[in-house]
Amino acid sequence: MTHTRTGNISTVPRAFSRTDTRENTIPHQSHFVFSKLLLALLLMLFLLKEILLSASFTTFFQKNSQLLEDKNYKRFIKETIHTNLECVRINLTMEGKVGSCCPKNWKSFSSSCYFISTDAKSWNASQENCSQMEAHLVVINSKEEQDFLPQNMDKTAASFVGLSDPEGQGHWQWIDQTPYNKSATFWHPGEPSHSEERCVLVNHRPTSAQWGWNDIPCKDHHQSVCEMMKIYL
Known part of the structure; x- marks a missing residue:
């Protein structure tokens, strides 16, 4: 009689411990x-x-x-001859420019500087005086500029501007060759009045209580207004 031994083989699953889980999580x-x-x-x-x-x-x-x-x-x-300037800072809209300047004792308006000369000279001598300061007799282009000038002028005085009629033919011209615009003039009533009065000044007339232009002989002596472009540094 043959005996057959049957063996039971049991498989035990591996249990994962808490230590194993921690070791896998830490990294x-x-x-x-x-x-x-x-x-x-x-x-x-x-x-x-x-x-x-x-x-x-x-x-x-x-x-x-x-x-x-x-x-x-x-x-x-x-x-330049102007060594003493008064400057105002500007936005850097102009490349390399940091300020707009006028010589000391000059007045600033828009893009120009103005000097009221109290020396009484003829029109030609006044222009020469402005030229020596690297400027020219004022050229008035707008009502705003015309209104600005009297703010710095004496009502009892008269000042040459850069307008003249060299031939006495009514062909008025500005010193800087700016075209003469009849629609932008500021003559006193009745002016210009005489062909021999070929130079222009700006003055105040008590009768009208207004500032305006008057033509007079160029050899007469009066004050003057010089104008130059602002200096940008």
Whole structure:
């Protein structure tokens, strides 16, 4: 009689312990924390770079603006007789320009500077005087300019302007060749009145209580108004 032994083989599943789970999780957590730290560090470095660049640009701009102003001023001094200027800062709409200036004791209006000369001279001598100051007798182009001038003038005086009629034929012309525009003139009533009165001055008439133009002989002596373009540095 043959006996057959049957053996039961049991399979026991592997149980994962809590220790195994923690060991698998820790590397993932460490990688996540490291990534966050690295990202924060990169962000801080980027912000620091931007701050340094901004500070460097501001310093560069300030130094170069001052240098540009100094260079322009020194070059201007070499090329002009006006060494004492009064300037106003402007927006940098004009490349390389930092301020608009007029010589000291000149009046500023729009894009020009004006000087009221109290020396009584003929029209030709007045123009020569303006020319020596790198200017010319004033050319009045608008009512605003006409209204501006009397604000700085004596009502009891009269001042030559840059308008004349060299031939006495009624062909009025401005000293800087600006076309004479009849629709933008400011003659007193009844003026111009005489073909021998070929030069123009601006004065105040008590009878009308207004400022206006009057033609007179060019050899007469009066004050004058000089005009020059503003200086941009």
